[in-house]
Amino acid sequence: MSRKLQYFDVNGYAEAVRYMLHYGKLEFEDIRYKRDDWPIKSVKDALPYGQLPIYEEDGRVLSQSLAIARYVAHEVGLLPSDPWEQAVVEAAALNCYDFVKKIVTLMLDPSKIEENKKNIDEAVEFYLSRFEKELKTGNGYFGGKLSWADFILVGMIETTNLYLKGSIEKNYPTVTALISKIYSLPGIKEYVAKRGPYVLNL
Ligand SMILES: N[C@@H](CCC(=O)N[C@@H](CS)C(=O)NCC(=O)O)C(=O)O
Incomplete structure (x- = not known):
């Protein structure tokens, strides 16, 4: 099977x-564009809604990162089988997205970062304290055991840290432990070591 992820x-x-994908040891083409090169007209025009990420499997195309994540989760055993459990972890993933969208909205004007610092700190506290509580209730995971929502949280915290140049998880031990657990999973450990840290070119 051929798999391709573009972002x-x-x-x-x-x-x-x-x-x-690395956790499930599924081979895929990891196509990455540089922000400075974007928009690449030939690529953008071919995207169903003009945006990335886009996932392709044997020529079939899927847009929307959460739909992609949920599908890949199914493929690698990270989607609960029980419908209620599926809904619980999906809600967690959506809450992670709400968090990031709130931060992005507050950061939209980089010249106002200082002015917005208080609002950003409050949003971090609001969401992270709730993630911490939910993870604690679930034995360290959103749904009581490792699921795709846990991966979404780690991806979103990493991204927020990159933009805020910080470690927003530092006061939340259960969130911190989940990040460490995911980084040390077979497949991911090797990928992270090879990938190295991201740098922001804005
Ligand atoms: N709801 C979409 C949002 C996708 C999105 O906003 N993509 C941005 C990057 S994060 C993008 O493609 N920006 C470039 C553009 O719009 O040309 C998803 O979750 O996949």
Whole structure:
């Protein structure tokens, strides 16, 4: 089977998918575009909604990062089989997205970062304290055992850290432990070592 994931050379909306593909040891073409080169007209025009990430499997095309993540999770055994459990972890993944969208909105104007610092700190506290509580209840995982929502959280925290130049998880031990657990999983450990840290070119 041929698999292809196209995104920018950053974590963002694609890193959780990359992690899951490596975790499942599924071979894929990891195509990355440089922000400076974007938009590449021939690529953008061929995208169903003009945006990345895009996932292709044997010529079939899937857009929307959460739909891609959920599908790949199924392929690698990270999607619970029980419908209620599926909904619980999907809600967690959506909460992670709400968190990042809130931060992005607050950061939209980089010249206002200082002015917005208080609001950003409050948003981090609001969401991270809730993620911490939910993970604690679930034995360290959103759904009681490792699922795709845990990967989404790690990808989103990484991305937020990259933009905020910090470690937003540092006061949240269960969140911190989950990040370490995911980084040390077979397949991901090797990928992270090879990938190295991301740098932001804005
Ligand atoms: N809801 C979409 C959002 C996708 C999105 O916003 N992609 C951005 C990068 S994170 C993009 O492609 N930007 C470049 C463009 O719009 O030309 C998803 O989750 O996949």
